[in-house]
Amino acid sequence: MECIKNILDKIIEIFCIVILGIMTLLVTWQVITRYFFNNPSVVTEQTSQYLFVWLVMYGSAYVFGKREHMQISFVRDLSPKNLRKFIDIFQEIIITIFVIGVMVYGGYFTTLKQMGQTDAALQIPMGVVYSAVPISGVIIIFYAIYNIKTLIRKKY
Template identity: 35%
Template sequence: MNKSEFIFNKVCLFLERFMIIVFGLLVLDVLFQVFSRYLLGTSFTWTEEFARFCLIWMTILGAAYLNGKREHLSMDFLYDKLNDQNKKKVSVLIEILIFLFALIVMVVGGLNLVYTTLHLEQLSGTLRIPLGYIYAILPFSGFLIMCFSIYHISNIYKNKINL
C-alpha cells in the first residue's frame, strides 16, 4: 500500500466514524424529542434544529464519502457501451467536472457563505450557534471531493480503477 492509498483509507475511515457519531446523535436527539413530547408532555424547540443540522452534515459529508468510494449514483447506460480507452477518457472528464463543481460551488461558494454569515453574525434560531459553523461543512466536503477526484484521476492513469 502506497502513501496515497494509506491517506485515502484513513480519511475514509475518519469520515465513516464521524458520520456514525453524527447519526448516533441524530437518533438520540429524535428519541429524546419523542420521549419529551409523549411522556413529559412538553416539547423542546432545540431538538428539531439540532436534528436538521445533523441531517445537513450527514448529507454533505455522505456525498463526499460516496464520491471517495466511487459509489455515488450514476447513469452508465452509454458508458458501458464504450471501449476501454474511451471509458478512461470519459472517466477522467467526469472527475475533472466533479472537481470543478466542488471547487466553484462547494469551496468558493461555501467559503463565501461561511464568511458572509460569520461577518453578519447570523445565529441559528434556538441553539444560537453561528450559522457559519454549520455551513463550514460545505467547503470542507468540497475540498474532500476535490482531493478524491485527484486521487481517482491518478488511479485511472495507473489502471487501478476498474472501468
C-alpha cells in the same frame, strides 16, 4: 496518497457514525418530550436538523471517494473499451470543476456571510452549519484527484 485516503475514509466513517448515533438519541428524546411530556424540545430538533445536514454532506463526500455514488453510465457503457478510461477521467474533472466553483468557492463565501447570523434556538453562528459545504468540497476534490490517479493506473 493511499494511506491518506484510508485515514480520511476512517475519520469520515467514524464521524458519520457518531453523528447518526447522536441524531438517534436526539430524535428519541424529541419524541419522548413531545408525546409523553407534551413539551417538545426546540434545541434537540434544531440540533438534529443541523447534524443531518452534516451527515449528508460528509457522507456524500465519503461515497464519492469510494466511487459508489449514483452515476449515469449510459454513454460510458456504449463507448469502446479504450475510451472508457478517458470518459471516467473526464467525469472526475467535470465534477472537480463543479465542486471547486460551487462547493468550495461559493460555500466558503456563504459560510463567511452566515457567521454574523446566529441560530435562535442554539445561539451558534449559522456559518458553523454552512461550513460543511466547503469542507466536504475539499474532501471531494482530494478524492477526485485520488480517483483520477487510480484511473490512470488502471488497465481496462
